[in-house]
Amino acid sequence: MTIYTVTSRSISARWSRYVGAHSYRFSATSNAAMGQPAFVIFNNRFVLGTVSSLLPATLYNVKVEVLDGDGNVLAEAQTQQLTAPDVPLNINAYSKTSSSITVNWSAIPKATGYVLKAKAGSSIIQTIVNDSSGTLTGLQPYTLYTISVQSSNAGGNSQPSPPVETRTVLAAPVIHSFSPNFKTIMVNLEPVSQAVKYSFIIIRSDAVGNKIKKTITSTNVTFTDLDPGTWYTIKAHALDANGIPGDDKIKEQVTIPCSPNDIKIQEIHSGNLTVSWSASPLSDYYTTFVKRDDGLEVMCNTSLRSCYFQSECGFIYFISVFSYNKVGQSPPGNVLNYTTAPCCPMQVKDLYVSSDTIEVKWNPARGAEMYETKAQDVSSAVFCNDTSTICTLSGLKCNTIYNITIYSYSDIRGFNYSCQKKSITTGPCSPSILTITKVNPSTINVLWQQNNRDAMYKVFAFGKAGVRSCNSSGNSCEIANLPCGATFSVSAVATTPGGKSLPSYSLPVETAPCCPNSFSVTQITQSMTNVSWTAAIGAQSYTTLLESYKGQAKCHTGETHCLLGCITCSTYYTVSLSAISETGLMSMCNYQGYSSSGCCPSAVKLYRLGSNALRVYWHATAGSVNYIVNVTSDNGNFTCSPMSGYTYCDISEIYCGDIYTVIVSPVSIDGSMVMFCPMKMYSVSCSMNSGAMVIYRGKRSLFHNKA
Structure with a gap:
């Protein structure tokens, strides 16, 4: 058996089901109270029972007996249980604060404690106290609560007392206050729900002077004609429609002292600002605030009348000074600004x-x-x-x-x-070229005026043939490998760590013409030669010279060929050519020597030898020359070459009655026949005897030429 619930007048218990039980008898007997025990009989279906009409705060012997159908006790279980104290009466509840309700009631004998409950909707707040009064806390402002009280002892809690309804008072207002000047305090309250009026009281915190009280419907109030630099106590509460005051709210507020005057700013030394001011009455110390236009703020606290600040260039400084005493700060005086010198780039x-x-x-x-x-x-x-x-x-x-x-x-x-x-x-000065000297046909030396410190000079030669250059830290350098027949513009540039100069004025330079790549001499006649060559780069005219110990042949022409006369046969000539430019520059070009052909023989005669042979005879010129004889007619061509030193040659198998053309020519070194020796025509008669002279006919007329 276990005790289930206990009140002032009843005890409930549970027991376990007993097999074979017909019914159960549940009883409570007090040792102190007179009379019969209280009991209740339950059939065998019940395992929970309650016995009532008991006395409060009384110790009972509680027993459960198992009965059979005849009423005999089959088994039993018992325990002792104390009933709860009596129900509290004369409940009185009231609210002094917005979060609490205080409750009073008549004391209950033998009660060891009390349970207070406050219910508002689904919210229940309870607390346990030992005396016949108590306070419920943690409640909501201006809320109607149902209040009940239960007495308690070791046995349990009594039934709740008859309920009492009580409303909490209004919440305390939130106070906002400030002192806009040294004689005024402005107070603003945050509105309180269900409030119809507000009460304000202000008094000096040191209790000197009179108390000022105002009750108004507005949440704002202003107190004027106050003492500067003084602490004041502000108390405020809200009142509901019944005039019941809510919680008090207290706040301390100070009036501000007077502002400093005659503020001066000086920058005696660069990077340091001095701020000074005149004394402010009733002030204990001063605070100087310096705010830079980029947002940086610094401050200085002092009991003196000046402060020192480090400053930086290019800023505007906004400066204000406050005076302080034990109760607060003054309003700022005039906010001064000071602009420092602009920063250096x-x-x-x-x-x-x-x-x-x-x-x-x-x-x-x-x-x-x-x-x-x-x-x-x-x-x-x-x-x-x-x-x-x-x-x-x-x-x-x-x-x-x-x-x-x-x-x-x-x-x-x-x-x-x-x-x-x-x-x-600055960059170097442009060089001035003084002279350009030709060292050889393909090299020039350039001299300039050296007009820079620690300069390196570079000389350029620009032309269609390309660019050539030379470098020097002095005042001259040589440009080599200049091609022939070219024109260049020469200028110089100076370079220093400071940069590069403009080019100097250009001077022209011309190289001598090139020599022709090929040169040939062709003999036209025994005394006339044709000389030809390829065009030479840069040349406008040419002078050709063939020279031997016997004399010279020379021509000057703008063409690439010329005819030279007065050539002596069988003579060796040196060959040279001068290529001349438009400005008169000349290149001497020497070529392989030239040997003129052998001289044509003189006194060429034709003799008859027998019936079908001829002998060609001539007079040889000076020197050892080989000859070749060509005899032609309508019926045949005949050639003979005599041995060296011979001046005749025999032709066989000729035909009488024909006209023959005879050419006797010296043989060139390369074995070719000279083509410019004269032709002679001869008529061979069939009646001529052997050894007779053949008739010379020339080209147009016949004449006799004696042997």
Whole structure:
């Protein structure tokens, strides 16, 4: 058996089912109370029972007996149980705060404690107390609660007391307050639900002076004519429609002291600001706030009348000073601003440097509205003023060191003359070529005026034939391998660490014409020769010379060939050609020597030898020459070559009555026959005797030529 529930007047228990039971008797007997025990009989289907009409706060012997059909006890179980105290009466409940209700009731004998409950809707708040009064907390403001009380002891809790309804008071308002000036405090309350009025009280926190009270429907109130720099206590609460006050809210608020006057700002040394002011009555110390226009803030606390701050260029500083005493700060006086000098440009770069121009660029300088760029050498200065961060300085001296300084400017502070200079050297001066001398037909020497420090010079020769160059750190150099027959423009450029100069003025250079690639001499007649050659690059005219110990033959022509007369046969000639340019430059070209052909023989005669043979006879010229004889007619061609030193040659198998053409020619070195010796015509008569002279007919007429 186990006890299930206990009240002031009843005890309930559970037991286990017993096999064979007809019924169960559940009884409670008090040892202290007189009279019969209270019991209840249950059939065998019940295992839970309650005995009532008991006395409160009384110890009972509780027993369960198992009965058969005749009422005999088959088994039993028992325990002792104390009933709960009596139900509390005379319940009185009221609310003093918005989150609590206090409850009073008549004390219950033998009660060891009490359970207080507050119910609002589905929300139940309870607490346990030992006395006949208690407070429920954690409640909602201005909410109607149903209040009940239960007494309790070791046996359990009594039934709830008759319910009582009580409403919590209004919540305390949230107070917002500030002192806009040293004589005023403004108070603003956040509205409280169900409030119809608000009560405000203000008094000096040190209790000096009178208390000021106001009850109004508005949530805003202003208290004036207060003492500056003084702490005040503000108390406020809301009232409902019945005039019941809600929770009080208390806040301390101070009135501000007077502001400092005669604030001055000085920048005695660059990078340091001094802020000073006149004394403010009733102030214990001062705070100076300095806010930069980029948002950076610094402050200084002092009991003196000045503060010192580090400053940077190009900023606007907004400065305010507050006076403080033990109760708070004053309103700011006039907010002053101070603009420092604009910063000097940083990262100055030379974008372009030439012999007479320097272009510089820099990063924008903080606080600068304009820039002045100055280029200074030992004797002069050039200026450039612009709002841009780029400047071109022109008209400068070449190969000169300039100190470049960029000054920033603002309308308020003027120029910042503390900016650093940067040295930049202009590009080298253009060289001046003095002379160009030909070292040989393909090499020239160029001499120039050396007018730069630490310069390297490069000389260029430009032409259709290409570009040639030479380098030197001195004042001359040689350009070699110039092709013949070419025209060049020669100029020089100087290079220094400062850059490259403009090219010098160009001077023309012409090389002598080229010699013809091929040259040939062809003998036209015994005394006339044709000379021809290929055109030579750069040549306008040519002079050809064939020269021997016997004399010379010469011609001057603009063509690529010419005829030379007065050539002596069987003579060796030296051959040369002069190629001449338009300006008169000449190239001497020597070629392989030329030997003129052997002389044609004289006194050529024809004799009859027998019936079918002829002898050709001639007079040989000086020198050892081989000859060849050609005899032609309508019936045949005949050739004979006598041995060296012979001056005749025999032809056989001829026909009488024919006319024969006879040519006796010297043989050239290459074995060919000279083609320009004269032809003679002869008529061979059939009646002629052997040894008779053949009749010479010439070309048109017959005449006799004696042997």
